[in-house]
Amino acid sequence: MQGIERAYCDVCINALVGAWRALMEACASETLRKVAYGKGKDGDTLGLDAITELTISGRLEAYDKHAILITEELDSQAHRRWPTDSDPIKQPLMFFCDPTDRSIQLEAFFRKISQNDPTEKIGTLLERCDPVKVWEEMFEAPATITASTGAITCVRKGEVVFSVVLGYITGMLYVASDIGVFAYKLKEFSDPSNEQLTLTRIVHEGTVLPFPCARQLHYSPDDCKRFVTFLGKEGYLENFNDSEIFPREIKSDKYLHHTKPPGPPRTLYLSELQGEQYGRVGFILANGEKIGEWMHWLAFVKYAKNKEGEQALRAFEISLERPWTKYGMLMSTSPAYSLFCRSESRTYLDISRLQHFERPSQFRCMMVVLRHDNECILHVLQQHQYREVTGFF
DSSP: OOHHHHHHHHHHHHHHHHHHHHHHHSBHHHHHSBOSSGGGGGTOOBHHHHHHHHHHHHHHHHHOTTSEEEOTTTHHHHHTTOOOOSOGGGSOOEEEEESSTTHHHHHHHHHHHTTTOTTSBHHHHHHHSOHHHHHHHHSOSOHHHHSOEEEEEEEETTEEEEEEEEETTTOEEEEEETTEEEEEEOOOTTOGGGGGOOHHHHHHHSEEOOOOOHHHHTOOHHHHHOEEOOOOSTTHHHHHHHTOSSOTTSOGGGTEEESSOOSGGGGGGGSTTSOGGGOOOOEEEEEEEEHHHHTTHHHHHHHOBOTTSSBOEEEEEOOOSSOOEETTEESSOOTTTOSEEEETTEEEEOGGGGGGOSSGGGOEEEEEEEETTOHHHHHHHHHTTOEEOGGGO
């Protein structure tokens, strides 16, 4: 990364740590009340959503008021300054952010741990229990992947520069950049040194997070077919079936590991965090999901290495001949509508294509991310002539 890019990475780390601390310092009842913020005007935004987003947007804007931040709540504001030039060199710095992923589960978790003391700080309540154990009993393991997170991804001049993902329950922070993919455990929420965290410190004090290949894990063909995607609402199963990754005679749940998985940290199912005891996963899929769910995967695809130091992951975009729609948005895109573009000898992300959307954060895509040596699924994707986009960003 260039010096300016490292500085922006430090700012994003600080913004997410600030959001985490703000959440930890809030009392439980404050996080669980409905607020008149963004979509809250329609009555569905809670304090836990607003607290994180306001902290992140405030810190990024304080550092660079010209950078564009895209979230579901703020994309209408960002749209007014959206780049119109398809030349990526002329496009402004952009941050894609999911301030609180899995907020429904997080709300249920906060209600459970605060039922006897709703006025206590969330951070204190977490210290009084085993939050990882409680989360995994309520939902699923491992919490290092499945627990609620905040995430920010930086796109500059048509390229993904880095992604930062922070687990609000576990205090684990993951950074994917050209230095590699690193994991770092934050100190207790009241420790002010968390606010001084930088990429340099994470690299020096954190650990490299490997993404083992199928060969290293001794995966069988059936193991390689095990996958994680979202099938939890109407239309998603039909959309997945039309991809024909599996023959229609095979029910999707034969190889399905999770139907309502997390969004931003989903690539971590392909890391060593998904230990043998949690089940084997061969690939993950964005099943016509919004851009805030899968944009954060791209940095991990770009920078993740296996234990031999080789590129660990590959990404393919699925284009359906007759795509489904969700709220008027295509759930899969052909190359003509895709953000993954090729111009002469260059490949890049063309964010300007979202200028025509009133709500850019609602843009959807079908994308498969798999281990680089998962030949079982790789051959299926190639047979359907789905486009590999690994080198486009």
